[in-house]
Amino acid sequence: MDSPRKVERFASCRGVAFEIKPHADPFAIPVRAQNERQGSKRSWLPWSQGSSFKVFPYSDTIQRSVSRASSHFCDLEDEEDENDDNMYVSIVETIEETNDEEKQKPLPLHLPISGSKREQQPARPTKPKPSRLSVILLDQGLFTVYKRLFVVCLTLNITGLALAASDHFPYAKRKATLFSIANIFALTLCRSEAFLRVVFWLAVEVLGHSWVPLRLKTATTSFLQCIGGIHSGCGLSSIAWLIYSLKLTLKDRENTSSDIIALASTILALLCLSSLAAFPLVRHLHHNIFERTHRFAGWSALALLWAFVLLEISYDPISKSYDNEFGSRVVKSQEFWFTLAITVLIILPWVTVRRVPVKISAPSGHASIIKFQGGVKSGILGRISPSPLSEWHAFGIISDDKTEHMMLAGAVGDFTKSLVANPPSHLWVRAVHFAGLPYLVNMYDRVVLVATGSGICVFLSFLLQPSKADVCVVWVAKGIEQNFGKEIKEWMSGHPKEKVIVHDTAVLGRPNVSQLSIDAAKNWKAQVVIVTSNPEGSRDVVNACKGAGIAAFGPIWDS
Structure with missing residues (x-):
C-alpha cells in the first residue's frame, strides 16, 4: 500500500x-507499457x-x-x-x-501489468500554478457569452445614467430610483427558477424542431446558460442608479424626509455588501460567507425597500408630513409594482x-x-x-x-x-x-x-x-x-x-x-x-x- x-x-x-x-x-x-501485447484491440x-x-x-x-x-x-x-x-x-x-x-x-x-509492478512514467514538467482569481476570471476566456452579457447590460445602464446626468434623459433623472428598482427586478428574474423553468420549456417547444437552424439553437443555449451575466450586470447597475438618486435627493434635502434618506442609504449599503460578497474571489475562498450574506442582505434590503417605497409615496413635501390616505397614489406608482413583483419572485420558491x-x-x-x-x-x-x-x-x-x-x-x-x-x-x-x-x-x-x-x-x-x-x-x-x-x-x-x-x-x-x-x-x-x-x-x-x-x-x- x-x-x-x-x-x-x-x-x-x-x-x-x-x-x-x-x-x-x-x-x-x-505511456504504453513496453511489454503490452500490440495485437489486442x-x-x-x-x-x-x-x-x-x-x-x-x-x-x-x-x-x-x-x-x-x-x-x-x-x-x-x-x-x-x-x-x-x-x-x-x-x-x-x-x-x-x-x-x-x-x-x-x-x-x-x-x-x-500487475498492481505490484506499476509503469515507470517519465517525470512531467510541472506547470506554474495559476492564481485562483485568474482561474475564475480568465480560465474560460476574456470574451465568453457570460462576460459579454455582463458588459452589454452594464454599458446600457451607464449610458442611460450618463444621459440622465447630462439632462438628455429627463425621465431617467426624475425616476432614478425606479431605474434602480427595475434593475433589481431584472436580476431577480434571471435567478428565478420558476421563471427560468418556463423560459427553458418555451425554448425547447419553440426551437426543438428539425427545421430550426442549428445556429439559432446553439445561440439560445449559450444565452440561457450564461444568463447570470445579466444578473451580475444588473446588480452593479442598480447600485449606480441608487447612488445617483441619492445624490439628487441630498441636493434637494428640503423636499425630502430624513427617514427616506436614511432608508435609501441603508439599502445602498446592503446592495454594496451583497455585491462585494459575490465578487468571484470572495465567493471562491469564502463561499459560505457569500451564500449567507447574499441571502440575508437581500431579504433585509427587500424589507427596507418596501418601507422606502411606501414612505416616498406618502410623503408630502409641502406639509413635510406623511399622508395616511395615499391608496390612489400607490396604485399609480411604478416603484410599488416593481417591488411587488420582486417580492413575489423571491417568496415563490419558499412556498414550495x-x-x-x-x-x-x-x-x-x-x-x-x-x-x-x-x-x-x-x-x-x-x-x-x-x-x-x-x-x-x-x-x-x-x-x-x-x-x-x-x-x-x-x-x-x-x-x-x-x-x-x-x-x-x-x-x-x-x-x-x-x-x-x-x-x-x-x-x-x-x-x-x-x-x-x-x-x-x-x-x-x-x-x-x-x-x-x-x-x-x-x-x-x-x-x-x-x-x-x-x-x-x-x-x-x-x-x-x-x-x-x-x-x-x-x-x-x-x-x-x-x-x-x-x-x-x-x-x-x-x-x-x-x-x-x-x-x-x-x-x-x-x-x-x-x-x-x-x-x-x-x-x-x-x-
Whole structure:
C-alpha cells in the first residue's frame, strides 16, 4: 500500500472535486507499457452480465493502464453553494491511495501489468500554478457569452445614467430610483427558477424542431446558460442608479424626509455588501460567507425597500408630513409594482418547500443514492437541504418519469459525507424542480452527453425515458459497481455500445476525454456535445470540440 499523501482538491457549486497538483494534465494518457501485447484491440470492463463480460473496443487514444486513484469525482451537487453553478470552493482532503487491483480484482488475463509492478512514467514538467482569481476570471476566456452579457447590460445602464446626468434623459433623472428598482427586478428574474423553468420549456417547444437552424439553437443555449451575466450586470447597475438618486435627493434635502434618506442609504449599503460578497474571489475562498450574506442582505434590503417605497409615496413635501390616505397614489406608482413583483419572485420558491421522507443507500464511501417519490422529466435538477434557512444543495435527477426519482451525491463535502455516514430519514426539498443546461438537450436531434464520475446522474434520465433527442452517453468513471452501485451499472449496461460508451479508469486508466468526445460526436453524427465534468475537464472538452468544428457546452462557474 502506498503511503498517504495530501492532495489539494477543488469542489464546484455542482460538487465537482478534482486534483490540482498531482498531474499537470488531468486527462493525461499513460505511456504504453513496453511489454503490452500490440495485437489486442479490445478491453474488458470488470462487470458481469450473467456469465459474460461487456467489451468495448478502443483506439490508440484510449490505452490500458494500471488501476490508480481517481483524480476527480464529478458531482452535480452543491455542497457549498445552493444558487449558483460551478463556483469553486477550496477544500483540502487527505487521501490514502490503495492498491486498486486488490479491490477491483479485474481479470489479470487482460491486464498484463500487475498492481505490484506499476509503469515507470517519465517525470512531467510541472506547470506554474495559476492564481485562483485568474482561474475564475480568465480560465474560460476574456470574451465568453457570460462576460459579454455582463458588459452589454452594464454599458446600457451607464449610458442611460450618463444621459440622465447630462439632462438628455429627463425621465431617467426624475425616476432614478425606479431605474434602480427595475434593475433589481431584472436580476431577480434571471435567478428565478420558476421563471427560468418556463423560459427553458418555451425554448425547447419553440426551437426543438428539425427545421430550426442549428445556429439559432446553439445561440439560445449559450444565452440561457450564461444568463447570470445579466444578473451580475444588473446588480452593479442598480447600485449606480441608487447612488445617483441619492445624490439628487441630498441636493434637494428640503423636499425630502430624513427617514427616506436614511432608508435609501441603508439599502445602498446592503446592495454594496451583497455585491462585494459575490465578487468571484470572495465567493471562491469564502463561499459560505457569500451564500449567507447574499441571502440575508437581500431579504433585509427587500424589507427596507418596501418601507422606502411606501414612505416616498406618502410623503408630502409641502406639509413635510406623511399622508395616511395615499391608496390612489400607490396604485399609480411604478416603484410599488416593481417591488411587488420582486417580492413575489423571491417568496415563490419558499412556498414550495416541503420536508419529505427519503431512502438513502451508499454503494461505497464515495457516493450516496437518495430516492424520492414521484417521477421527473429528463434534464431536470432539484435542490435539497438539511436546514432550509442555511443551505441548499443542487443535484441532477435520475428518473424514468414513473414512480420515483433519485439523486446521486458524491461524498466531497460535509453535507454529502454526512449522507453516507449518517443518512437522514427526511430532507427538505423545493417541490418545483428547475431546468438547467441538460434540459436543453431536448432542443436538438442528436447529442453526445459526456460525463465524468457522478456527473452521469443528470444524463441517466435520457436513457431511462423517451426524449426528443437521440443521445449517445460517454461516461468516464472509476469502479462502476463498487462506487456507484449495481443499479446504475445495470442501467448503463442495458444499452448497445454505440449508444453508451463506458470507460472505467480502474481498468483502462485515464483516457483523453477530449478526443474520446470528438470521436463519439463524429461517429454519432451529433449536432452538439454537452459535458459535465470538473471545471478544467469541461473547459478542455468544450474547447477541443469547438476546435474540431463541433458545438459544445459545459457548465461555467456562474451558469
